[in-house]
Amino acid sequence: MLIRTVLLCLLSLVAAGGDGNGNGNGKSNGNGKSNGKGHGKQPGRKPNIVLIITDDQDAGTHTREIMPRLFDRLVDNGVNYENFFTPVSLCCPSRVSLLRTQAAHNHNITNVELPHGGWVKFNNAGYVNHTMPDFLQAAGYNTYYVGKYMNDQTDKNCVDLPVSGFNASDMLVDPYTYDYWKPGFSVNNGPVEIHENTYSNDIVAQKGLAHLDSALASDRPFFVGFAPIGPHSYMNSTLRLSGSGRLYMDTPEWPERHDHMFKDAKLERTESFNPDEPMGVSWVKTLPKLNESNVEYLDEFYRGRLRSLQSVDEMVGQIFDKLEAAGALDNTYVIYTADNGFALGTHRRQPGKTLAFEEDIKVPLAIRGPGMPKGITDKVSSYGIVDLSRTFLDIAGAKPDYENDGTKINLHLGEGKLADKQYSKHRHSLTEFWVRGIEEGKFVDASYRENNTYRTLRVHDQVDGKPVTYSYHVWCTGERELYNLVSDPYQVRNILAPLNELGKFPAFDAGDVLDAQTQRVLHRLDALTLVLKTCKGQSCVEPYTTLFPSGKVNTLKDAMNRRYDEYFAALPKVHFDFCMLGYQSRLEQPEWKDELAFK
Structure with a gap:
């Protein structure tokens, strides 16, 4: 009996392609395909991780009415975190905190472009090959990614400055990143491939689901990242290429099938919405009261944001359909979040982020995974994106090669009193900012604000x-x-x-x-x-x-x-x-x- 047991264990290790500790090499074979074979539902292996990260989605749009599939498939079957925050209310620095498991003052990527941020500075800092997906690969994971990765990754540098840590990837690159109808992708670090007249969120879903198929076909655990641009503002790639004028961002766009939705939606007229008296500090307290035309535009902008999220919500349903069909859902953590929030009309503001108000820094977080309770809301803890990255590392048993700044998020697995005591300490979050404020939309005279x-x-x-x-x-x-x-x-x-x-x-x-x-x-x-x-x-x-x-x-x-x-x-x-x-x-x-x- 003992000999038979040992043989079975050895056969399991060979089938998993591991080293006896659950670790495979996780490397690409050069053609964007996984080296492993299998069906993605091997018992006893490490959990899979699927991350869905949207762009500029504030917590106020994280509702059942706006995203019913997300709530039916994920929130109702997992944990919704009420206090979750961005480390920087700007996409590039926030995503670097996810990749590096570091506070912004430690990685010092603080803007979307040089001299203070962006993909070129990330490379100059020596961070390539030292990111969360690199560490997941070292822990035996196959890793895939599609969509927005980092600002200033462009059609000019995407080949010379390749992304590390993925078996296969489709990265949106500038100046096409925010063009809903002309997205450009660097596929497996190759030259840009432009998709004319194709809706960006839909092609991110299509590409991401194909990566999920590859991941499910392997016997290794996997990480798959889906990063659609919705509900980020629309930026015309032709105007960006021409270099004409100021930074210009307008109402998010959506496919025709969603034209009929949210026709009567309006921003909530809260105490902070277009107040009679100025509020805040620095440049915020100088903002004039919005006129009627401006308010109507903000409502239109809001409706565009909601419609752009519908394709994301559809993608969520498709991801769950595929995981269920493969029998992999019970061993997969599915996470939904955003890089930073967004404001419209509050404190007299034009569309935008980059401030310290709740609408700018508070973002959705919902997690469903093995052993987690169903349909509860964590109202006690306070976490940030750095902690989410640390949680991925802990799930995978992965180790960064430098000191990280995060803590594992309480997944409510019933780990006992010691864990509960540790979780009870984490009730704070730090958000930092060191560059200009940014305003968006057609009513903006100048995009940038000083003293921010x-x-x-x-x-x-x-x-x-x-x-x-x-x-x-x-x-x-x-x-x-x-x-x-x-x-x-x-x-x-x-x-x-x-x-x-x-x-x-x-x-x-x-x-x-x-x-x-x-x-x-x-x-x-x-x-x-x-x-x-x-x-x-x-x-x-x-x-x-x-x-x-x-x-x-x-x-x-x-x-x-x-x-x-x-x-x-x-x-x-x-x-x-x-x-x-x-x-x-x-x-x-x-x-x-x-x-x-x-x-």
Whole structure:
């Protein structure tokens, strides 16, 4: 019996193409096809991972009415995460955080093009061959990707600067990335192939499903990434090629089959929508009230976004159909998310992102996978894209070759009290920005806005036995914002507005304009920002352990103990010397030092 068991084990290893640890080489054979053979449903192998990542989709469009297939097939059969955030409200830096499992201040890809970001800078930084898909391959995974990968990957450099980490790939490249009817793809790092009069989201689905077929045909576990451009703004590739005029982005486009949908849809007229009085700080507080024509255009823009998401929703259904038909669904994690959010009309804004408001930084996250409960919403934890990348690595048993900044997302697998205690600590998220603000649409006079550098801390916890959600922003202009999102979900009442008017920062001499409890909260949020703005590795995951090495303080709830009042008040306060493009650490003082920790 023992001999028979050993033989069966050896046969299983040979069939899997592994090395005894579940690892295959995961490399392409040069023709874009997998080296393995099989049907994708071998018992006992590592779980598969399917990622669907949209472009510029805010959490407000993550609803059953807008995306019924997504909710029927994924959300109702998995976990919906209510507090999930982008590390940078701009696509390229956010996607680099996914690829590198790093906060933006650590990878320092902070824009969509040189000198501060884009595919060329990513290459110059030496990041190629050191990305999440590379590490998945090293752990025995076959990996595939289709759609938008990174800005400034162009028809001119896609061959000379090849993408690493995929058995096969179809990458949208500039200037065709955002042209809904003329997408251009670099196939397996080859020269651009342009698809005239073909709807971009549909061809991403077609190509991605073909990659999924290849993945299912192998005995190895797989990662397949689907990255449609919907609901990103439309950018005409011909105009981009001509180099004429300013950056111009207009209403997203959709195929004819969706013409009839959302004809009466309008943006919600919330407290923050086109208010009578200006709000915010920096350039936002200078915005004029929108006129009637502008508001009508914003509603039209919104309808375009919803229609462009319908082909994405159809793709979700097709992915699940294929996984079910192959018998692979029970061993596959399917993840739906977006790179950053998007705003329309709130705080008098034109279409766009790049700010620190909830609509810019809060994005969908839904996960369905083996052992996960069905139809629950995680309202307690707070995670970001860096944590999603870390979760992929942990699922695959993959190891990066540098220190990463993420934590595994709670998949609610019932892993026991120790895991639950660890998850309970993660109730914060950091969003950073160091380049110009961007406005979109036909009512924009100039696309770019200066003085748009800030750090934003988002904390979801308890204070005095009550749930609180704070959004705290430190700006390069010296201004600050603090919103209590429980009482002010639309961020129209900046608690720190009186201090901005008096120029009280960064000394926090606020006794005459702020109540004592607000000051106590403010000191703690600023201390957390002080740690996180230069955090690396575990200090990004457990910043309170940096402040309190004894481990006695793990959350804002713990930190609000009055015995720590003097300590937090005495800590130096986060500030910028002045506004300058790019991450300039010398301008963002002070930096955390270990001697500042609580003794």
